[in-house]
Amino acid sequence: LPTAIIASDRESWMAQVPRTSESLGRYVEEAAATMGVSIAPEDLPVVIGIFANLARVAQPLMAFALPETVEQAPTFTARSELL
Amino acid sequence: MPGALAIAADVRGGRQSAQESVRDALQRIDARNDAINAFTAITADRAMAAAKAVDAICQTGDDPGPLAGVPFAVKNLFDVRGITTIAGSRIDASNAPASRDATLVARLEAAGAILVGALNMDEYAFGFSTQNTHYGATRNPHDPTRIAGGSSGGSAAAVAAGFVPISLGSDTNGSIRVPAALCGVFGMKPTFGRLSRSGTRLFAASFDHVGPFARSVADVAAIYDALQGPDATDPVCVDRPIEPVTPLLGQGLTGLRVAIADGYFTGGGHAEVFAATEQAAAALGVTNRVELPAPELARAAAMVITASEGAELHLADLKTRSADFDPMTRPLFLSGTLVPAAWYARAQRFRTWYCNELARLFKDVDVILAPATPYPAFPIGQRMTEVDGQELPAAGHLGVFTQPLSFAGLPVLAAPIAGVRPLPLGLQIIAAPWRENLVLRVAAAAEAAGVVGVTPLEF
Numbered sequence: 001l002p003t004a005i006i007a008s009d010r011e012s013w014m015a016q017v018p019r020t021s022e023s024l025g026r027y028v029e030e031a032a033a034t035m036g037v038s039i040a041p042e043d044l045p046v047v048i049g050i051f052a053n054l055a056r057v058a059q060p061l062m063a064f065a066l067p068e069t070v071e072q073a074p075t076f077t078a079r080s081e082l083l
Numbered sequence: 084m085p086g087a088l089a090i091a092a093d094v095r096g097g098r099q100s101a102q103e104s105v106r107d108a109l110q111r112i113d114a115r116n117d118a119i120n121a122f123t124a125i126t127a128d129r130a131m132a133a134a135k136a137v138d139a140i141c142q143t144g145d146d147p148g149p150l151a152g153v154p155f156a157v158k159n160l161f162d163v164r165g166i167t168t169i170a171g172s173r174i175d176a177s178n179a180p181a182s183r184d185a186t187l188v189a190r191l192e193a194a195g196a197i198l199v200g201a202l203n204m205d206e207y208a209f210g211f212s213t214q215n216t217h218y219g220a221t222r223n224p225h226d227p228t229r230i231a232g233g234s235s236g237g238s239a240a241a242v243a244a245g246f247v248p249i250s251l252g253s254d255t256n257g258s259i260r261v262p263a264a265l266c267g268v269f270g271m272k273p274t275f276g277r278l279s280r281s282g283t284r285l286f287a288a289s290f291d292h293v294g295p296f297a298r299s300v301a302d303v304a305a306i307y308d309a310l311q312g313p314d315a316t317d318p319v320c321v322d323r324p325i326e327p328v329t330p331l332l333g334q335g336l337t338g339l340r341v342a343i344a345d346g347y348f349t350g351g352g353h354a355e356v357f358a359a360t361e362q363a364a365a366a367l368g369v370t371n372r373v374e375l376p377a378p379e380l381a382r383a384a385a386m387v388i389t390a391s392e393g394a395e396l397h398l399a400d401l402k403t404r405s406a407d408f409d410p411m412t413r414p415l416f417l418s419g420t421l422v423p424a425a426w427y428a429r430a431q432r433f434r435t436w437y438c439n440e441l442a443r444l445f446k447d448v449d450v451i452l453a454p455a456t457p458y459p460a461f462p463i464g465q466r467m468t469e470v471d472g473q474e475l476p477a478a479g480h481l482g483v484f485t486q487p488l489s490f491a492g493l494p495v496l497a498a499p500i501a502g503v504r505p506l507p508l509g510l511q512i513i514a515a516p517w518r519e520n521l522v523l524r525v526a527a528a529a530e531a532a533g534v535v536g537v538t539p540l541e542f
Contacts, residue, residue: 031421036402043414050418053479054390057383058426064380066429066436073434074289083318 024052084111084245087153087302091195094141094152101137101152105130105197108154112199112246118227120219121241123159124166125200130154133197148195150249150309157251158238159201160208161185161293162282170284171206171234173217174400174407185282186314187251187293194309199247202237206409208253208286209393209416210234211261211481216409220463223266224540225506229460232262232481235296239266242296245540249297249306253283255290256385257455257485260497263296264455264509267499267538269303269526270296274516275492276321279314287392288319289431290385290489298537300526303496304329307519328520332527341525342371344453344513347378351470351483352457359500359508360454366534367525373448376440378487384430384437385490391427394419438491445515450525455497455509457483484511494519496526498535510535 028048032039039047084107085093093099109127116122140147157163160170162181169176183189188198203221205213213221213236221236223229224244231240235252239262242250252259254272263270271294278293285291295306311325343364349357364370375381394401394416400408401416408416461468461477468477488495493516497509512529514521529535 028418028421032417035398035420037398037417037420038402038405039417040405043417046414047417047421050414051421054386054418054422054426058387058429061380061383061387061433062426062429064377064433066432070432070436072428072431073438074431 024048024055084248086299087150087248087297088305090153090248091149091151094137095147097141099152101134101141101147101197102131104152105134105154105199108199108247115244116246119222119224119240119244121202121221121237121244121246122156122200123169123203123218123237126163126166126198129165130197130199133192137195137197148193149305150191151195153196153249154199154247155191155196155249155251156198156200156202156238156241156247157185157188158204158235158253160204160253160284161188161201161251163188163198163201166201168284170208171204171215171218172409174404175284181282183282186279186316187310188282190310190312191306196249196309202235202241202250204237205234206412207284207393207397208234208255208258209412210478211257212478213237213262214411214463214478216411222463223460225267226460229462229506230265232265232456232460234258236262238296239263239268239270242266242268242298243540249295249302251293251295253286254292254294254489255286256389256489257482259292259294259296260455260485260495260509260511261481263497264499265460265507267507268296268298269300269496269498269537270294271303271307271496271522272489272494273307273519274494276319277323277494277517277519278310279312279317279320281314281316281320285396287389289388289392292489300523300530301329301332303526304332304523307523323517326520328523331520331524334524336367336525336528339449339521339525340371340447341367341369341450341452342373342448343369344375344451345372346374347487348375348453348484352454353470355459356454356457356508359503360452360510363500363510363529363534364452366532367529369452371448373444373451375444375487376437380433381437381487381490382483384433385486387422387426387430390415390419391422394422434490441491441493442515449514449518450521451513453511453513454484455511456481459506459508488513492516494522496522498526498529499537501533501536501538504538507538
């Protein structure tokens, strides 16, 4: 069972890859190297597929006309006591 | 099996001992867990000792607590004193055993409930299906060839299978509501910050919630009441007084403005889901419709924040021992390490905008109804599913209707829609932040009207 699950999960994400641009694939490899993260060759197409999906959903989020005055949801409070 | 309140009433009334209650639960688990794979640890000795203590209190005439003798179990990311908190991982399995119980475990035990074990989940809670490579997939009690949902799959399956009447899970993007819906039980994600997460393994701290599973609205309310209260050891747990909901359950729908979620929540899934949701709403006399503000962007922002925070939390292990991660989750975490900072910052700013828009929406409506999942449980190992003519990752798409709600920290109950066969479907009952009382009030009315409720399973 676990082997079957792994195989099917890989295929589902790799289905995203044909829609992926070459530059995005390069970004994944270069960014991983910069972060010091090693991606095994068998994982690389899956990671690219997942990242391509993130990039796809992030696109309209980044394009949304969000007013500059809107601050981030987490707010920082200076404090002297231990958390 | 009887519900939590029925067990507690029997134990408190001397009609059953806590030891009998716990022994019954352990026998059910022993007989059927191999078929469902809900439990990863069973705390039999601790449970029998605790049951003996509850019985001793009963014999002295003292109050053993509102949940006296009620067996419960927790997702294995909750600390349980004396056993290792594995959070579905092999990596954490080599950690030392927890030195104390998570706050919510302690609170349930203070109410007289008795812990009988820890439950399976997706590794580090990153998933919607509990197809865990290390510990095996949890199977859906309604059809063991199908997933239980996730990431709190063991918590939902244990209640659906009747192993325990109540359990605890966590919900970052839908991990209580998805498995509750697919297993046909109630699962509640209270307002972000309402319940203490202290002593739980976090996943994406911006969204991590904890909450209960049960087989009736009254049981959900009873557990929720026992779990409430501030906790200085969880930085997001609010300093609010306990606001009991149990006394308010019978208030009915009169005076409440209930609406069904329109637009985004009426597509992107299988037709049977929307038909069941509409029928449930119609049976409650709900005709008003509301549209949430840009829920597709809320989901996108939730995905970006989850991937970033989850990956950062596990970055050291991803760099040095990535082979020890579950192959189901490793690529998800790895991709999260690559998210540009601008996406994350934008997602957190969008969250402010979205919450403001929702606050406006909740001026005109008290409670919103929406489907919990886009389809019922699919076969274990299935990779894709078709939605509106498009092939989508079957597990990844399960959170399409839950993510835009947890993104805003709203209180939501996933309730099993009555009469849906052969596989359960869930209805999300949603309110403004801190209005769990309205969620459970509508749920109680729906349950009394036969619109939601657990379908008993015969074994």
